[in-house]
Amino acid sequence: MRRLSVIIPTYNRAALLAETLxxxxxxxxxxxxxxxxxxxxxxxxxAVVARHAPQVVYHRIANGGDLAARNAGLALARGExxxxxxxDDLWQPGMLATMQALWRAEPGLRAAFANFRILxxxxxxxxxKFADAPPGWWGGLRxxxxxxxxxxxxxxxxLVRFQPCFPSCLVAKADFLRGIGGWDESVGRPVxxxxxxxxxxxxxxxxxxxxxxLVAIRKHGANFSGDVQAMNLGDAQVLEHVLAQRPALAPLxxxxxxxxxxxxxxxxxxxxxxxxxxxxxxxYALLPPAGRGGLRRVKRGVAALPAPLGQLAGAAxxxxxxxxxx
Numbered sequence: 001m002r003r004l005s006v007i008i009p010t011y012n013r014a015a016l017l018a019e020t021l022x023x024x025x026x027x028x029x030x031x032x033x034x035x036x037x038x039x040x041x042x043x044x045x046x047a048v049v050a051r052h053a054p055q056v057v058y059h060r061i062a063n064g065g066d067l068a069a070r071n072a073g074l075a076l077a078r079g080e081x082x083x084x085x086x087x088d089d090l091w092q093p094g095m096l097a098t099m100q101a102l103w104r105a106e107p108g109l110r111a112a113f114a115n116f117r118i119l120x121x122x123x124x125x126x127x128x129k130f131a132d133a134p135p136g137w138w139g140g141l142r143x144x145x146x147x148x149x150x151x152x153x154x155x156x157x158x159l160v161r162f163q164p165c166f167p168s169c170l171v172a173k174a175d176f177l178r179g180i181g182g183w184d185e186s187v188g189r190p191v192x193x194x195x196x197x198x199x200x201x202x203x204x205x206x207x208x209x210x211x212x213x214l215v216a217i218r219k220h221g222a223n224f225s226g227d228v229q230a231m232n233l234g235d236a237q238v239l240e241h242v243l244a245q246r247p248a249l250a251p252l253x254x255x256x257x258x259x260x261x262x263x264x265x266x267x268x269x270x271x272x273x274x275x276x277x278x279x280x281x282x283x284y285a286l287l288p289p290a291g292r293g294g295l296r297r298v299k300r301g302v303a304a305l306p307a308p309l310g311q312l313a314g315a316a317x318x319x320x321x322x323x324x325x326x
Contacts, residue, residue, distance in 0.1 A: 001100055002080045003032040005174070007073030009066045010036060010087035014044040016218070021052050023090045029097035032079050035059060036087075037069040065189040067197070070167070071182045074174065082174045089168040090119065090216040098148070099171045102208040105144045111172035111201050112208030113165040119216040128213040129164045137162055141209060149209045156202040160255050163235070165202075167194050169215045172201065180204070187241050191227070191234030196242050203248060229274070232267040233283070236260045261291050268296060273318065277303035277310050 006024055010017055017036070024034055034056045036049045040063030049058040061072050070084060083099065085091060095114065102112045118125040130138075137158055141149045159165070184196040201207070239260050243249050249256060264286050271279035280303035284292065292300070302313045 004081040005077035005079030006031040006034045009069030011039040012041040013087045016088040027096045037073045039069040067183040083171040095214040114169040114210035114214040116215040191230045195238040229270040232263040236263040
């Protein structure tokens with residue numbers, strides 16, 4: 001069995017961290033070490049971690065964002081494998097045992113990721129992330145055991161279309177992750193900043209997959225991943241950044257550019273549904289000419305009206321759309 005380090009970045013989430021730690025420590029296959037990296041928070045996180053000492057190590061850094069916190073943990077980790085879990089997410093008891101089984105079956109894996117479900121208001125939502133993949137996304141996946149599989153070729157092009165690999169579901173060989181530069185902090189601190197690193201990992205096969213949902217990704221008022229508009233805009237910003245920075249992505253320029261436009265168009269639609277007309281105007285300016293026609297042009301026109309006329313016209317348009325959808 002390979003020694004495995006768990007890294008938990010956190011920022012002012014003491015109220016949620018305790019449950020995350022309990023889930024990590026309750027693994028049927030225990031981690032070799034658990035490191036909580038406090039990203040310069042000001043709450044009771046040190047006290048929460050202290051209650052789990054010496055099983056959990058506390059490390060504090062100046063506030064630098066979740067990517068910097070993960071890299072700080074990666075620098076400290078002594079395991080051959082490293083697993084990441086955000087401080088508001090929850091692992092099923094078999095998460096680490098499943099990952100160890102993947103590496104026993106395929107010792108050459110660079111990284112692996114697990115399926116997940118959404119946890120909202122204390123309840124797991126129906127369905128799972130993998131089931132949302134577009135047709136053909138899982139083509140070429142090689143089954144190696146019950147619920148375990150491997151991509152033998154890079155999956156970069158797939159991830160441009162659909163992204164099912166979240167940090168709390170990811171395990172990687174520590175030396176491999178350090179060798180590709182760790183978590184890519186050059187992207188800055190946008191929502192979805194971890195996407196830049198996931199895309200870099202995706203360039204290197206083989207990559208393992210645990211098909212059963214082993215993680216609960218929590219959606220709540222204090223996290224950005226519950227905000228679809230912010231997530232789409234963050235993804236678009238990250239894709240734009242990596243396209244400019246990584247020559248290896250040049251063959252995928254058309255697909256990435258289309259994905260950027262689609263994510264921004266979806267963010268505009270969400271902003272209009274929220275009646276955030278200032279955001280509608282700002283996002284519309286980012287769309288390519290091909291994405292500015294039809295109903296989105298109408299939405300931009302409504303957003304340009306003076307208040308409260310714009311709000312009234314927007315509400316009427318939304319009402320009309322709901323009636324047509326019946």
